[in-house]
Amino acid sequence: VLDKFNALTFISGTLTFNHSFENFKQWFNKDIVFNTYELDTTAVSSNQTTVFIPNDIASYNYKNIDDYVSSIVNYVIEYTTVVESKCLILFTSYKMMHMVQELLNELPEFEDYVILTQQQNQNYKIVQQFNSFSKAILLGTGTFFEGFDFQSNGIKCVMITKLPFMNHNNTKYWLMESEFTSTFKDFVLPDAVTRFRQGLGRLIRNEQDKGIIVSFDDRLIKSNYKQFFEQSLESYRQKKGDIKQFCPLYTS
Secondary structure (H helix, E strand, O other): OHHHOOOOOOOOOOOOEOOEOHHHHOOOOOOOOOOOOOOOOHHHHHHHEEEEEEOOOOOOOHHHHHHHHHHHHHHHHHHHHHHOOOEEEEOOOHHHHHHHHHHHHHOHHHOOOEEEEOOOOOHHHHHHHHHHOOOEEEEEOHHHHOOOOOOOOOEEEEEEOOOOOOOOOOHHHHHHOOOOOOHHHHHHHHHHHHHHHHHHOOOOOOOOOEEEEEEOOOHHHHOOOHHHHHHHHOOOEEEEEOHHHHOHHHHO
């Protein structure tokens, strides 16, 4: 496709990885010449958004998924009870998404909320519904990390249940094994960081938007690769704490 054009311009908030365009460039022939420029959006993001990282939730593993899900729901209750506004919750697995959905539908705190869950080939319709209701909670995976305009009056809230790493059983993962020396370092990690940044981008879409991002996955601050995700947060205010310290972020 590139051979049909004399020049191309790529514009995106997620072209860089670790403040470098090298990961993006590796998808092109080595003889392609690039002129690159990275815009600084620190001033806009830092004044409007806080990233909250709970320290009162145990590290996720498949054995404690019930407790992990309950903790997520407790934070949703804490937020919606006070703010009475909409919330977007992003998942990396349908299993966890449906577990949260079941709890939300059972709890009296959400009786006057519209609970929307991602469905195959229904994304556009669900987004329209989510943006039309003042009190709605949208649960989504994969595609909802990107290309989704979250409309809301007042404060916004996006909750990211786990860092968006590609599943090892994904066909794309195995196809990349033959393309890279280290599949995790050269493809899986940059892909996860990019998707995480796209998730953050669901919140601030214009200069009037303001809100809170909650990231429940403690790998964000405890893993060997945490610095790559932390660089995605450089332009945001950050706070770590328990559920009691969460409330003042959206009531002050």
